[in-house]
Amino acid sequence: MKRIVMIKLAVTDEQAAALKQTLLTCNRAADVVSDVAQPASDRRAFTLHESVYTQIKALGLSAQPAVRVIKKVAAAYATRTANLKAGNYGRPGSKQYAGVADSAVRFRPLAAQPFDDRCLSWQLDSSTVSIWTTAGRMRGVRFVCAPWQRTLLADRKGESDLVYRDGQFYLYATIDQPAPTQVVPAKDPVDGWLGVDLGIVNLAVTTDDDPAELDVRWSDGAVSARRKKNQVMRTALQKVGTKSAKRKLKTRRRKEQRFATDVNHQLSKTIVAQAQRTDRAIAIEDLSGIRDRVRLAKKQRAQVHSWAYAQLRNFVTYKAEMAGVPVQVIDPRNTSRTCSRCGFCDVKNRRSQARFACRECGWTAHADHNAARNIAALGHEKYWAAQSTVPIAATALASS
Numbered sequence: 001m002k003r004i005v006m007i008k009l010a011v012t013d014e015q016a017a018a019l020k021q022t023l024l025t026c027n028r029a030a031d032v033v034s035d036v037a038q039p040a041s042d043r044r045a046f047t048l049h050e051s052v053y054t055q056i057k058a059l060g061l062s063a064q065p066a067v068r069v070i071k072k073v074a075a076a077y078a079t080r081t082a083n084l085k086a087g088n089y090g091r092p093g094s095k096q097y098a099g100v101a102d103s104a105v106r107f108r109p110l111a112a113q114p115f116d117d118r119c120l121s122w123q124l125d126s127s128t129v130s131i132w133t134t135a136g137r138m139r140g141v142r143f144v145c146a147p148w149q150r151t152l153l154a155d156r157k158g159e160s161d162l163v164y165r166d167g168q169f170y171l172y173a174t175i176d177q178p179a180p181t182q183v184v185p186a187k188d189p190v191d192g193w194l195g196v197d198l199g200i201v202n203l204a205v206t207t208d209d210d211p212a213e214l215d216v217r218w219s220d221g222a223v224s225a226r227r228k229k230n231q232v233m234r235t236a237l238q239k240v241g242t243k244s245a246k247r248k249l250k251t252r253r254r255k256e257q258r259f260a261t262d263v264n265h266q267l268s269k270t271i272v273a274q275a276q277r278t279d280r281a282i283a284i285e286d287l288s289g290i291r292d293r294v295r296l297a298k299k300q301r302a303q304v305h306s307w308a309y310a311q312l313r314n315f316v317t318y319k320a321e322m323a324g325v326p327v328q329v330i331d332p333r334n335t336s337r338t339c340s341r342c343g344f345c346d347v348k349n350r351r352s353q354a355r356f357a358c359r360e361c362g363w364t365a366h367a368d369h370n371a372a373r374n375i376a377a378l379g380h381e382k383y384w385a386a387q388s389t390v391p392i393a394a395t396a397l398a399s400s
Helices: 013-037 045-057 063-085 095-101 147-153 220-240 243-251 255-277 298-306 309-323 367-399
Strands: 002-010 113-115 120-123 128-133 136-144 160-165 168-176 193-198 204-206 281-285 327-330 355-357 364-366
Touching: 002 147, 013 045, 013 063, 013 113, 013 128, 013 136, 013 160, 045 063, 063 095, 063 113, 147 168, 193 255, 193 309, 193 367, 204 255, 204 367, 220 243, 220 255, 255 281, 255 309, 281 309, 281 367, 309 327, 327 367, 355 367, 364 367
Parallel strands: 193 281, 281 327
Antiparallel strands: 002 136, 002 168, 113 160, 120 128, 128 136, 160 168, 193 204, 355 364
């Protein structure tokens, strides 16, 4: 299980200047590599290395940083190709598609740069790092972190990314943490799985939640009120346009993002603790692509497009892995239209945002709670279907 730990560097003015110049040089070299990669048919790092290694070393890079720059460019082109194939830039032949496909990837002057163990080493006892810069190896760069972060860093192996954000330098360290052994739940399909329905009015509703007393902390009233307040303040400051207003905007720039991340952490922690306490697994819906699939009223678009549902699902997944709780990601198609009691599916079953009434058996429930029950049942089916294929595969392998 991979985790990313963000560590803040406490740098002096001299160290900050050296690190900033390092990022500028690395990203200038990345643009050079990108110009070579754009017309090439083979954009693998090995092929690019043969073409540009000598050229970018002449810009002031040492051997290993040059290798990391080439791999960064190759990864950027691989990501772009995947997005083009997935249709994220429109259909082939469209103006947007052609504009992306026919242009070389460009890197921000101060974009993040990966460092491996040959370029960067950690001294946990003294809370310092030694890092390569264009001005030479810089030792004794102090960092600050929480005790739990220091514990994770003790087992760190692999890359760390140097990131410059809001005037501060950070190291994003990748941690390979072994996941605890998962225990297979031994209960029936519904009681053995905690279904989680994600939504706009209620960020998350589980099968255990009382429909009449949904937690207001994760409801539209509490979350959206805070976000609307931030939006009103941001609009007012933008209209003023003075230097002090711009300074205020700069300090508030990431405030809403931190708020959403904090809410997602609290909510995911609550869900995982609930499943662990009752010895159950978690089934959570996959909202990937919801922005492209769903047509919404104008006032709802900002809520769907701005809330980090993928982040919430990732938080639930990694926290569950740490706690040894199995997780299944479920396709949410028709879960809001299907009766969790009789299985009848009809778009008219959902009478309103909050009310579900089955046209077949007459059962009524809160719509989000009904969807959570369906997701729990699907999680059970998907998990045990996957488990039942293991002996078959093993038997076929043995017979061959």
